[in-house]
Amino acid sequence: MQSTTAPPIPLQPATPTFPPSFPHHLPKIELHAHLTGSIRPATLHTLWSALPHPPPSLPDPLAVLTPTTRFDIKTFFPLFSTYIYKLINTKASLITTTHAVLTDFRADGVVYLELRTTPRDLGTGEGKDGYVRTVLDCIAEFSSASEEEQERNPMQTYLILSIDRRNTVAEAMEVVDLAIKYRDRGVVGLDLCGNPHAAPGDEVRRFAGAFARAKEAGLGVTVHFAEVEKDDGGEELRALLDFRPDRVGHVCHPGEGIRQEVLDRGLGVELCVSCNVMAGLTEGKDDLMRLARKPIECIFGPEKERQRLYEIFREFETT
Numbered sequence: 671m672q673s674t675t676a677p678p679i680p681l682q683p684a685t686p687t688f689p690p691s692f693p694h695h696l697p698k699i700e701l702h703a704h705l706t707g708s709i710r711p712a713t714l715h716t717l718w719s720a721l722p723h724p725p726p727s728l729p730d731p732l733a734v735l736t737p738t739t740r741f742d743i744k745t746f747f748p749l750f751s752t753y754i755y756k757l758i759n760t761k762a763s764l765i766t767t768t769h770a771v772l773t774d775f776r777a778d779g780v781v782y783l784e785l786r787t788t789p790r791d792l793g794t795g796e797g798k799d800g801y802v803r804t805v806l807d808c809i810a811e812f813s814s815a816s817e818e819e820q821e822r823n824p825m826q827t828y829l830i831l832s833i834d835r836r837n838t839v840a841e842a843m844e845v846v847d848l849a850i851k852y853r854d855r856g857v858v859g860l861d862l863c864g865n866p867h868a869a870p871g872d873e874v875r876r877f878a879g880a881f882a883r884a885k886e887a888g889l890g891v892t893v894h895f896a897e898v899e900k901d902d903g904g905e906e907l908r909a910l911l912d913f914r915p916d917r918v919g920h921v922c923h924p925g926e927g928i929r930q931e932v933l934d935r936g937l938g939v940e941l942c943v944s945c946n947v948m949a950g951l952t953e954g955k956d957d958l959m960r961l962a963r964k965p966i967e968c969i970f971g972p973e974k975e976r977q978r979l980y981e982i983f984r985e986f987e988t989t
C-alpha cells in the first residue's frame with residue numbers, strides 16, 4: 671500500500687557552523703585580567719633570555735609554563751611571588767610585559783578592558799606609586815599609538831588596583847590611596863586577590879576600612895570570592911560581602927545561601943572558568959553560568975563606555 675503521509679521535511683542543522691576563527695572576531699569585554707597573570711610564556715622567555723646569568727632557581731619559562739603544565743591551589747600562587755615577579759623586577763620589564771599584554775588583548779578583539787594589578791615596589795626609588803604610574807603610562811601610550819590599530823580596535827583600557835590578602839592594613843590603605851590619586855588617569859576600582867588560604871577565617875575583615883574608603887571615594891569594588899571551600903560557616907564570604915562589592919570573582923564554592931545572596935544583590939560575577947580549571951579550583955562542572963548576569967551594567971568605567979558597548983553589541987547582533 672502506498673503511503674499517504676508527506677515525506678519528512680529535511681531538518682536544518684540545529685546550529686549553524688562557524689569557522690574556527692569566529693570567536694576571535696567577536697568583540698569582547700575583559701573584566702578580570704591580572705596583568706602579571708596575562709603574560710605569555712614566550713614574552714617571559716624573552717626577559718629570561720636577556721638575563722646574563724639566570725640562576726638554577728629561575729629556569730626557562732618555556733620549560734616551566736608548557737601548554738600541558740597543570741597547577742593546583744598549592745602550586746599556582748607561588749608561581750607569581752617566587753618566579754614570575756623575579757623576571758618582572760625592573761621598570762623596563764614592567765613596560766615590556768604591560769605592552770605585550772595590551773597588544774595581546776587588542777589582537778584578541780577585546781574592546782573594553784579592565785586590567786588589574788597589585789602595585790609592587792620595584793626598587794626604583796619611586797615605590798609602589800612608580801609602579802602604578804608606569805602601568806598607566808603604558809596604557810596611555812598604547813591607547814594613542816597607531817592610528818591604524820586604533821581604527822581597527824580602539825580598545826578602551828582602565829585599571830583596577832589589587833590588594834593582596836597577605837598585605838597589612840597599612841599596605842592596603844596605600845593601594846587605596848594610589849587608586850584615588852590616579853582616578854583621573856583611569857584607575858576605576860579596587861580588588862582583593864591572592865592565595866585564598868593566605869588569610870584564614872574572617873581575617874579579611876581587617877581590610878574593611880580600606881574597602882569602605884574606596885567605596886566612599888566612588889571606586890568600583892570587586893573581590894575574589896569563594897575560590898575554595900572553607901570550613902568557617904561562611905564567615906569569610908559574609909565579611910567579603912560586607913565590603914559591598916559591585917562584582918565578585920570566581921564564585922566556585924559559595925554554598926547555597928551565599929549563592930542566593932549574590933543573585934539577590936545582582937552582583938556582577940566574573941566567572942574565570944578557564945582559570946578555575948587551570949588553577950585546580952574546580953573541574954569546570956559547576957553551574958556557574960546562571961550566576962553570570964548583567965556584565966555591562968557592572969562595568970566600573972564611565973557611562974559613555976557602557977553606551978558604546980551596548981551599541982557594539984546591538985550592531986553585532988544585527989549583522
Ligand SMILES: CNc1ncnc2c1ncn2[C@@H]1O[C@H](COP(=O)(O)O)[C@@H](O)[C@H]1O
Nearest residue numbers: 704705706707750786787788863864894949
Ligand atoms: C585563582 N586565581 C586567582 N585568585 C586570586 N588571586 C589571583 C589569581 N590569579 C592571580 N591572582 C593574583 O594576581 C597576582 C598576579 O598579578 P599582578 O601581579 O597583580 O598583576 C598574583 O600574585 C595573585 O595575587
